[in-house]
Amino acid sequence: MKTALEYLEEAEEKLGTCSNASATARALKTTPQAIHNYKSGVSKMDDYHCIRVAQVLGIDPMEIIAAAQEEREKNEEKREFWRDFRRARTREDGHASVQVMIAMAMTGMIALLSAKWPELTAIYIMSNLVRAICKQTMRLLVTRFMSLLRNTQQKLTQVSYLASVSAS
Structure with a gap:
């Protein structure tokens, strides 16, 4: 899994500002000193800059926020929480990607077959079936994503509560 610094460096590459902290800072609405501090490890990116x-x-943005939270955290148990959180998100993304790729491949195959043999009505029926499967898969993905967001929000609330309790 990437670190927050690796995401920052990737953003610099995309912006074309790798050797210019001032340009990176302008693009990210911060100061060159903050960029220097992030890169040298003096400080970790705050949530605003992660976004x-x-x-x-x-x-x-949650990918980078979670990476930065893991890096900032001094308590090993909480650091492990953020590690697990990041792994779970990666797993969810992987499952969703596979389902979408399968549905797209099936749709493409049916389109090719129906172009080659347009007289096959079964192909038309199959394409409708695949479309229905794709719609159902997308509904499932949206439901899973919303569930993941709710779980994330609950976990962040718990972490915030634990942080406020331990700070007192």
Whole structure:
């Protein structure tokens, strides 16, 4: 799994600002000193800058926020929580990707077969079946994603509560 710094470096590459901390800072709405501190390990990215980096990369901000939280955390149990959280998200993404790829491959195959033999009505029926499967798969993915978001929100609330209790 990537570190928050690796995401930052990837964003710099995408922006074309690898050797220019000032340009990176302008793009991420921060100071060159903050970029230097992140890169040298003096400090870890805060959530705002994690989101800014995610916007540049076009990815889910929670990926980078969770990486930064794991790196910032001093308590091993909480660090393990963030590690598990990141692994679970990666697993969920992997399952969803496989289902979508299978559905797309099946649709493509049916399209090719129906172009070759248009007289086959069964192909038409199959294509409708595949479309229905794709719709169902997408509904399932959205449901799983929403469930993951709810679980994430609950876990973040628990972590915030634990942090406020331990700070008191």
